[in-house]
Amino acid sequence: MNLTKFVLILLSLYFISLIASFIVKKWTLFLSWAGIIALSFIIFSVIFGLFLIALAIGYAIIKKPVVEKGDYRIERIKGKGE
């Protein structure tokens, strides 16, 4: 995941929000341009929240907990001044 992909995800989510705002304008007709922008931010925060929930569910399924084998001893831990 690099910066470009991350920005693209956010931009595509905002683009969806913007389209949704235009649809609302078409239905209601009284929204100003500033209103569309404000509405798009509100829809974006809702979509982003849903995206995070979906992502958490997705990762909860993929990233299964695994109890691994190994030999971990306390001698390997180093603290302050050691």
Next chain:
Amino acid sequence: MNYKITGDNLQVVTIELDKNDKVYAEAGSLVYMSPNVKMEAKARGGLLKAIGRKFAGETFFLTEFTSNGKGLVGFAGNAPGTILPLEIDKNKGFIVQKDAFLCAEDGVELSITFQRRLGSIFFGGEGFILERLSGKGIAFVHACGDFIEMDLKEGESIKVDTGSVVGWEESVDYDIQRVKGIKTIFFGGEGLFLTHLKGPGKVILQSMTLHNLAMALAPFLPRQQTSGRSGIVGTFLDETLGR
């Protein structure tokens, strides 16, 4: 370069500089310096790197300290915690959490890097932007709490509470892993995910994050009074009555 870390939970690192030796530090981290040390603020690495640093929680300008003879310069972090020296090698870059950088030798390069996985960005606890220390020399990092260091061998891993990782070598794989069991997820207190670090490489963990410290102190902080005494008379009465 000689250095000495003093203190327990509010540590200061004092660096001894030879003539023309140079160290640089996060702006505002200076505690003291000898009079033969010259201090100069610089946007090291140019405008873009300086902007990048700002995103990583550092300052736009870094302060350079050059000595005109044997000199001393001391730095401290901005929260109760620990200072740790890191040996940075050309083949051994280090990634540290946002705002962890304190100061470094001139040969160390401070830049920003990004989390590679989407899951780690949102649920790893360290965010998207991190700091990368590369080049050659000693760098000092500072974070809240005490530190625990561990060298992971090839294939070995460790699970850490999200947000409690201070830094890791570039060779370490940083990922997340779900907590097992619905009951543990909801009532275990660690949330849905844990950070999963897989070796080889060194990892540094912290006993307390700044966020956890703030949350622990929050109930004891004085609240603003909506009514009551204020101004000079109020202050006088408060001090007289011991409130």
